[in-house]
Amino acid sequence: MSARSSLAAKAPEERRRRILAAAVEVLKEKGFAGARIADVASAAGTSAALVVYHFKTLDGALAEALGSVEDDFYDSFSRALPPRATAVQRLRLLGELGCESGPAVGNWALWIEVWVRALRDSQARALRRALDARWRQTLRDVVDTGLKEGSFTCADPAAAVVRLAALMDGLAVQVALRDPDVPDDQMTRLWLEAAAAELGVPPKLLIKAPRARATTKLTRPARA
Amino acid sequence: MSARSSLAAKAPEERRRRILAAAVEVLKEKGFAGARIADVASAAGTSAALVVYHFKTLDGALAEALGSVEDDFYDSFSRALPPRATAVQRLRLLGELGCESGPAVGNWALWIEVWVRALRDSQARALRRALDARWRQTLRDVVDTGLKEGSFTCADPAAAVVRLAALMDGLAVQVALRDPDVPDDQMTRLWLEAAAAELGVPPKLLIKAPRARATTKLTRPARA
DNA sequence: CAAAATCCTGATTGGTCGTTCAGGATCGCA
DNA sequence: TGCGATCCTGAACGACCAATCAGGATTTTG
The missing domain is CATH 1.10.357.10 (Tetracycline Repressor, domain 2)
Incomplete structure (x- = not known):
């Protein structure tokens, strides 16, 4: 749980975000049915295993990706x-x-x-x-x-x-x-x-x- | 290609129709993503192999099922x-x-x-x-x-x-x-x-x- | 009535993919 | 510097499932 809060070491979190963004992209392209764990991984430039490491399961990753979309929408609503x-x-x-x-x-x-x-x-x-x-x-x-x-x-x-x-x-x-x-x-x-x-x-x-x-x-x- | 046109022997065609209806039912229940060949078979009361025998592939069966839906709709439109x-x-x-x-x-x-x-x-x-x-x-x-x-x-x-x-x-x-x-x-x-x-x-x-x-x-x- | 075509099935196979695993790299911290 | 936690990876495992196959039943046809 303790976050690594040091200065120049947010690489992991950044990577996580990238995977999420990749998942959204894959969802748009292939949809839920066609989304493979490997697609997300390669779109994010990492290995499939890492996706599973960060999000327990593929469904978990996709679900969280959806959540991030929700956040984006809220943001853009109120901003615009x-x-x-x-x-x-x-x-x-x-x-x-x-x-x-x-x-x-x-x-x-x-x-x-x-x-x-x-x-x-x-x-x-x-x-x-x-x-x-x-x-x-x-x-x-x-x-x-x-x-x-x-x-x-x-x-x-x-x-x-x-x-x-x-x-x-x-x-x-x-x-x-x-x-x-x-x-x-x-x-x-x-x-x-x-x-x-x-x-x-x-x-x-x-x-x-x-x-x-x-x-x-x-x-x-x-x-x- | 030659259809079996004899009197009391439309069992196969009837079976085919049943599979199609079963496929529609399975599509409603589980959707394209969740439709298994075995689901269609059991819903139709036959073996999985028969589904493949009549329709070359699962996608083929689902596609034709969709077509049958189209027909039904046309019918009900004009009838009603x-x-x-x-x-x-x-x-x-x-x-x-x-x-x-x-x-x-x-x-x-x-x-x-x-x-x-x-x-x-x-x-x-x-x-x-x-x-x-x-x-x-x-x-x-x-x-x-x-x-x-x-x-x-x-x-x-x-x-x-x-x-x-x-x-x-x-x-x-x-x-x-x-x-x-x-x-x-x-x-x-x-x-x-x-x-x-x-x-x-x-x-x-x-x-x-x-x-x-x-x-x-x-x-x-x-x-x- | 036989031969051929059609219809049907259970068991098998081959491929795809999610997930696990064992170990290696990197980082935080004392 | 060293130790433990976190982060990451390639390889292997195993579940699932569409599609094949070999053969049996039934029907058509000549």
Whole structure:
């Protein structure tokens, strides 16, 4: 348990992190079903045995990798969103943020992987539940703000939030599977239009030119 | 190749069908990743070797099982839907049909399985594409009918259809994963409300008491 | 009714992979 | 400097499982 706290000797921890990152990468590429311990090892530039040394088992490693994804998401949410802004602005940001987390290779694919996993594994189910709950709450906060501001109109906010979250998942599936009817550059627009309708906002307020300004990075930090 | 066409000797074909049905069942229960050749065999009440005898390989069996699901779906679509009816009635039927294909054990789970599979397997991708295209087309037909009738209003039917289809997928994920925020008995209502909004129909026309009449079976024939 | 084709099975095999193991390197610490 | 803990590795083990095989039963056909 006692951590090696000396200065120039965090190599092991660093290695551990690298393995975790490698595991995430492998999950995106091959999915749970195709992820071999050797893949993770070689992606991390180490031996298979080391993976097992740090994480007791392969499943353990993958599970912890998923956990790290959760952390990344939480981080990027809070980092990207909550400066002072109107509900409309925040809603648009949310739409862009959510929709753009996909196209970057394999991100949405990873979610689908988590879903299947969650069908049978309680840990994965818990992870998804947590992330989804948080995402819906974020959405809900924005909706409530808009209602208070008077810029939104919505008879049943709870239902609207559930629908908007589900719609994003559904669109994500089509995009991840490269459905020709749902090109990824249309996803944001499709979602924002629905949001506009659900919340009684004039669509023009939400949907501008796809790329209006680039003051701060709207794209996700790095991975996840 | 010459089929045994004699009268009382379709046992082999019947056996083959049973294996296929068993494969579908196993897919629902354990998914692609967990499906063992022995599972299919025992579920069908035969030996593992026979599965391989009929279908060259396990993947072959699972792929063909998926195909049979496609057929079943096509059948149930056309059987359940198209008597003479107003667009509003048909839309409601579509919502109920689509949403209710889930709760029956593992049906939506099977779709999620297909999605992951489709991420990497082109055959599964083709299957999903075909089913989705057909589903969207069915929806589209109803929408067009409604527009012609004058009972629907919709600026962008194509987008509306994509959104409604995606919404159903997204809701299905929550239901399949037993998300407490999306109880399965609410799914139909949530979807129909969205449809009402997208198509400018007064919600009351679409959503009645959950179970108004039971003239004909609205529930799916059997499986799939 | 025989020969041939089809159908079916239990036992075996060959390969893949997660995990273990024994030992070697490196580091923290006294 | 030396000792114990931590970190790391290649090699070997063993479980699991898809696919093969050799042969037996049953059906079709000529």
